[in-house]
Amino acid sequence: MIDSYKHKGMRRQLIQTLQAKGITDERVLRVMNRLPRHLFLDNAFQEWAYQDKAFPIGNEQTISQPYTVAYQTALLDIQKRQSVMEIGTGSGYQAAILAMLGGRVYTLERQEVLHKEATKRLERLGLGQIRTYLRDGYKGLPEFAPFDRILVTAGAPTIPQQLCNQLKIGGILVVPVGHTTQTMYKITRVGKTNFLEEALDSFQFVPFLKGLNRK
Numbered sequence: 001m002i003d004s005y006k007h008k009g010m011r012r013q014l015i016q017t018l019q020a021k022g023i024t025d026e027r028v029l030r031v032m033n034r035l036p037r038h039l040f041l042d043n044a045f046q047e048w049a050y051q052d053k054a055f056p057i058g059n060e061q062t063i064s065q066p067y068t069v070a071y072q073t074a075l076l077d078i079q080k081r082q083s084v085m086e087i088g089t090g091s092g093y094q095a096a097i098l099a100m101l102g103g104r105v106y107t108l109e110r111q112e113v114l115h116k117e118a119t120k121r122l123e124r125l126g127l128g129q130i131r132t133y134l135r136d137g138y139k140g141l142p143e144f145a146p147f148d149r150i151l152v153t154a155g156a157p158t159i160p161q162q163l164c165n166q167l168k169i170g171g172i173l174v175v176p177v178g179h180t181t182q183t184m185y186k187i188t189r190v191g192k193t194n195f196l197e198e199a200l201d202s203f204q205f206v207p208f209l210k211g212l213n214r215k
């Protein structure tokens with residue numbers, strides 16, 4: 001599978017769509033214009049890769065809608081060499097975007113099949129520093145905490161406290177919270193026990209589930 005002029009053209013159009021929907025962060029738009037999203041979907045679905053839509057990746061999971069990826073990534077405001085933990089590797093697309101912005105990425109997935117596929121795909125693409133883990137995201141990665149940034153890409157029923165506790169002081173957690181639809185939260189750790197919570201727009205995510213799935 002390769003990148004082509006046709007794919008590049010479709011990608012430029014997708015970027016224009018994102019701008020029209022209100023995404024203004026130039027760094028985010030630039031990396032999304034560079035990263036071939038079609039490499040994160042099965043061959044059969046290449047034509048779908050540059051629509052601004054979520055898409056099934058197997059095991060009842062989806063690669064997030066590009067608008068959602070852009071929105072969450074812009075909120076994170078990643079600086080070079082920051083440590084970034086992502087919950088919900090899925091296809092690996094979002095992890096690749098975080099790495100291209102200079103993050104040192106730790107990404108966790110609870111489904112073994114998706115974890116294995118994304119690990120292989122990210123190794124093949126070689127896009128920077130990304131470590132993948134088959135782990136329950138509710139627990140985070142205490143052995144590598146605290147993190148500068150934490151991103152949850154599944155809908156959490158409540159703000160995940162264990163993840164808040166794995167943030168550095170000054171660090172940012174972006175997490176969608178809610179049952180059928182979710183409100184995007186940006187949470188900034190302003191002190192050891194002080195967190196600033198900002199409730200933003202509504203989205204729809206697959207659920208943040210407990211435990212591993214090794215099927």
Ligand code: SAH
Pocket residue numbers: 061062063064087088089090091092093094095108109110111114135136137138153154206207208209210211
């Ligand atoms: N970021 C992904 C989109 C992921 S969809 C991408 O760019 O493609 C959400 C993912 O979160 C799914 O793959 C789902 O299996 C995973 N997930 C749900 N609950 C989880 C948990 N407790 N720990 C780790 N991953 C989880």
